[in-house]
Amino acid sequence: MQFTQIxxxxxxxxxxxxxxxxxxxxxxxxxxxxxxxxxxNATVEYDEKLTTPEQLKVAIKEAGYGVGSIDTPQQSSxxxxxx
Ligand SMILES: [Cu+2]
Numbered sequence: 528m529q530f531t532q533i534x535x536x537x538x539x540x541x542x543x544x545x546x547x548x549x550x551x552x553x554x555x556x557x558x559x560x561x562x563x564x565x566x567x568n569a570t571v572e573y574d575e576k577l578t579t580p581e582q583l584k585v586a587i588k589e590a591g592y593g594v595g596s597i598d599t600p601q602q603s604s605x606x607x608x609x610x
Contacts (some may be wrong), residue, residue, distance in 0.1 A: 538562075
């Protein structure tokens with residue numbers, strides 16, 4: 528098992544963090560997810576034989592959130608659950 532911590536941008540409330548949690552849990556190979564709204568990050572435990580950090584990032588993006596502290600310099604267009 529591997530741990531990785533991913534910066535997540537665009538989360539504004541508990542609904543957002545649970546959206547991210549669900550999206551990550553849906554990735555094949557993910558065994559444990561802890562999303563911190565206040566720290567704006569996700570700690571993911573995953574089976575490195577089944578998935579990669581890249582796939583985890585894709586899952587977060589597909590859920591409508593941003594990944595990484597250096598994202599495209601167009602902010603404040605949050606697409607979270609509460610707009
Ligand atoms: Cu929200």
